Amino acid sequence: MFNIYKEMWDRRKMIHALSLQEIKKEYAGTVLGSVWGLVNPLMRIAVYWFVFSIGTRADNPVGGAPYAAWLAIGMVAWFLLNDAFRLSQKAFRSKRSIIKNTPFPIAILPAVQITFSFYTHLILLVVILIAMAFALQTVSVYWLQILYYDFAALMLLLGLGSVTAPLVAISKDFGRFLDTVLIFLFWMTPILWPVENAGPLENVVKLNPFHYIVQGYRDSIFYHSGFWEHPLYTLYFWALVLVLFILGNYLYKRMKPIFLDIM
Amino acid sequence: MDIAVSVKHLTKKYKLYQDKWGPIKEVVSKKKLHKEFLALNDVSLDFPKGEAIGVLGTNGSGKSTLLKIITGIADPTSGTVEVNGALVFLDVSSGIDSELSGYDNIFMKGVLLGYSKEEMMEKADDIIEFSELGDFINQPVKNYSSGMKAKLGFAISVNVNPDILIVDEALAVGDSMFRAKCMNKMNEFKEQGKTIIFVSHDKNAVESFCSKAAWINKGELIAYGDSKHVGSIYNEFMSGRKKLEEIRTELTLNHSIEQVYQHVTDEGLSLELKGYLYGTKADTSFDFVLKENRTGEYISKPLERIAYSGRSSLPADVAGDAGFAISISEREYPNFLKPGAFTFLVRSKNENGEWVQFPLWAGNADLEGAVDQKGQFLYKAKVENNQLILRVDNLEKVQEQVNKIWLEGNNLHIEGVAFVRGYEAGSQEDVSIRMHVVDLESFEEKSYPAVVSETEEITENPSFNPQGKNYNFAQFKTVINLDEFNKGKYEYRMKYKMNKEPFHEMYILVWASNSKEYPGGALQLGDKEVEIQTGSKYLRMEVR
Known part of the structure; x- marks a missing residue:
């Protein structure tokens, strides 16, 4: 039931090496190299902050946390989710030339893309956390909980990637559809606005597992509450991940012979 | 005999849909909307260890599909593949990223082949040396020529030291010196008891390098055995000398x-x-x-x-x-x-x-x-x-040429010269000539007598007659009634008979290279059309 995940684990060194290659490839030919991996998200945070605080004057502190800091932490989590999901669903399609010509354990490809996104995320996270420490003038042991939420995010992404990558490999239309869904999710996930604003729809919005991660990040940095304090939500999240894992394994086994032929 | 790769009853089907909605329509309507394409049809083969085995076949014959299934790149529809040993699929282009430098690509491809960075480190020097790239190794691959890319790809694949090496027409690129180097390297492999599967549509390459060969045509294994034998029947088929069915019957x-x-x-x-x-x-x-x-x-x-x-x-x-x-x-x-x-x-x-x-x-x-x-x-x-x-x-060589062809009414007149060097024809009785017209379909023959007459054309020509012999009766003239011919293609032949010692009789094609003197284009004869054809320099005729 979990064959492909066992394969990923067995080949973790290869995944690591390949994701480093991806970073190298991503920034090959540029002079500044991986600095661009930092500049781009920071600029995006700055733009959203500008639009919401200067443009729409919606920059009220959220539950005691300054809006800019609250936004930045949420965005850091979102960038990981967004980039990794966007890349992993296309993992088979974008590595078509390798799949078609090299004997290679292709099941690990979504994991490579997720790890690649995770490594870029780590740099940004460290920079933002240092900035937070200065801005908030405080550091808490709860910040370590980010490690748990990163782990949870990786597992969620692995599940999502395993489910979507084989489908995207078969249907290009599905890939387009997912790109659209991601834009929709960005605005529907309470990243730019507090979840309480949803009012009666709050519980519906919370069904989105991405919110679990984004909220978790903010809980760790600002509100100092642990994931065990909302056990039902945690249980829901991990149940969902389990379902995605099982489905992902099934879809891969089922679709691989098909997409190898048609891609 | 140890087996490196064993393939049993391998079949590979591809589904070909008419339009892009085909797969969806098929699920909805539950009708079969695709054509099946059999890329491989029940192929069973054993590749023994320590030998170079060629796989021959035209483009699209299924040989690359077979390789992809052996390497695990594609899944078979049915059948099994058993591989004993580490296998490297040598193709020069895949796994090479054009933005990265040649040096980085060594590690890139190494990782894809399942080697760690440390393992590749040990091999890097050999690879760089083998690739002959020198200082270019630190340049991005996008600046390489296609030959340089091929050299890099080959150098990496060959130096990772596989048990089984699969080579897919990769040697077509690269200069002859590098090719010779690759061949040496592969010969070295053979001596080390490694297996090489060499895919090509070139029988010469397979015959010279491989001890055994398999020939795949339209997904079916036609022959497998000694590379010279397989190569020769493959060649007979490719040159069109034999039909596939004939080869099959012959092989059984x-x-x-x-x-x-x-x-x-x-x-x-x-x-x-x-x-x-x-x-x-x-x-x-x-x-x-x-x-x-x-x-x-x-x-x-x-x-x-x-x-x-x-x-x-x-x-x-x-x-x-x-x-x-x-x-x-x-x-x-x-x-x-x-x-x-x-x-x-x-x-x-x-x-x-x-x-x-x-x-x-x-x-x-x-x-x-x-x-x-x-x-x-x-x-x-x-x-x-x-x-x-x-x-x-023929016992002797007849020198001949048709000088002139013309049409009078429905009669075709053919005039020319014919003689045998050394055979003196001083009188009309010495020679008799007949013209034969052969239907190239039914091989029925019509025969017409020719009148032998006197000419000094040959006798007086020092290049034909250096010894000064008498070839005066060398001119012939035939009249052929074209009414007698039905539609079809015909060939002219000539019988030259010596009526004195040594009494030889020669049967030859009619040489007609003096095309200015022959009627060109189609001749209209009632409802028929006759064309005199001398394109091959031999006299032919087509009636339409």
């Missing part, structure tokens, strides 16, 4: 001409062949066929199977009726043997009632009883490319 049958006798009597040549023929289709009846290679004219007679009594040891259960003895004589088939080359074939009918024919194998034929003999012509039997060939030649 064992046959050989073992003894050839020939002698010439007053009635002409008679020829006797002995040998054997047996195979899986024991109940099929065969015809023996003697065919003229150039025109395709043939004679045939049923091949009677008798008890085999030759020098080979055949399986006991077939020996009772595996032998044959054929005799062919000019008495039996007058006017069939004419100057040209003849092959010895057998044919049988397939399930669809079509004839399938193939040459009898004669690689071991004993030609002691087949000494060259003079009769009306010169007869010479010999073995070429494992086939028995009978060559029939």
